[in-house]
Amino acid sequence: MFFSLLDELTILLRQTLKRTESRPRTSFVAWPSFSKMSDCSASSHGDILTKHCETKGREKNAKAKKKRKKSKKPIVEISSRKDRRIITEYHTLNKTIDSVRKNPSIHREDKAAQIAALEAKKEKIGGINAYQKASKLGEARHGSFNSAKWILKQLRAHNVCANRTEDEKLRLLDVGALDNNYKKHAKWIQCTPIDLNPQSNEVIKADFLKLDDKKYDVVVLSLVVNFEGDIRKRGDMLRKCPKLVVDKGYLFIVFPRPCLDNSRYLNEELFVSMLESLGFYVCSCHSSKKLSFFMFRRTRQVRVKSFPKKILRKGGNHNNFAIVL
Helix, strand or coil: CHHHHHHHHHHHHHHHHHHHHHCCCCCCCCCCCHHHHHHHHHHHHHHHHHHHHHHHHHHHHHHHHHHCCCCCCCCCCCCHHHHHHHHHHHHHHHHHHHHHHHCCCCCHHHHHHHHHHHHHHHHHCCHHHHHHHHHHHHHHHCCCCCHHHHHHHHHHHCCCCCCCCCCCCEEEEEECCCCCCCHHHCCCEEEEEEECCCCCCCCEECCHHHCCCCCEEEEEEECCHHHCCCHHHHHHHHHHHHHHEEEEEEEEEEEECHHHHCECCCCHHHHHHHHHHCCEEEEEEEECCCEEEEEEEECCCCCCCCCCCCCCCCCCCCECCCCCC
16 A cells, blocks of 8 residues: 555656646846946847838838829830831931932833832831821820910910800811810810821821812911922912911911921021911911921911022031922
8 A cells, every 4th residue: 555655646746747847947147237238228229119110111112102103104115216217217208209209310110110119118117107106106205295285375375265155166277187186175176187197087088288278267287398298399288378277367387496497498587488478477486495386377468479499508417498489
């Protein structure tokens, strides 16, 4: 019996020891001095503040990324450099084709072959569709700026829009339009956008020189006259304007600045004289970094004059843009 009690005590001791070993042990360390304790508390407090600021900064950046809106600018398929190359090359090819057609020294068969080769080059860069697409993308890349903004500003400044109602809208002809740039102002403007090769369903396919002599309150020729390669057809386009603009109506013409500022055969004074001979006087003009804007008003004082091609600027650094009227 004594031995059985001893065995039971042994078992109880073993179980107690196992429980004690399973409990976490408390370790004791030496208490630091007051100076060391203050240094440690300051450094640990600084570390905690730094980590807290970093965490807050990450949270703010994450929220900002979530709230950040996607850009509303259109996706541009062609680079700006390629846009300019297409536009320049297309204009150059048109001028070359025109000069080949007019050259009497080229045999008829050779002339046809040269023109066909030049037309093939135009198609290789995308033809008129690529040219107009490049022009439209250029507008979008620069904040969708087009001449309509300046034209609307001048119409308001000269009170042309005053007293206009839906029953008596301003009749506006927009030549060479890429789109209907005046549809937001349909309450007081009745716009007729036309182009030889429309890129929008809202633009009517029509040739400006073949239009019936229907009268408009406003005619817009924005970057259209310079697109024509034939210098005499450019003059024909100007001659067409008095037939389309009502008496005391308005004519807007926009050129690339080099056409007037750096041409061997044309400057602003000569261009204004051409329009004055057709019965228009300048109401307003403006020059941006790349464009020249003109607003003319029609009068009944038409003084028919001829304007042949003459050298106005000498030197080798000028372009050959000209208008023969």
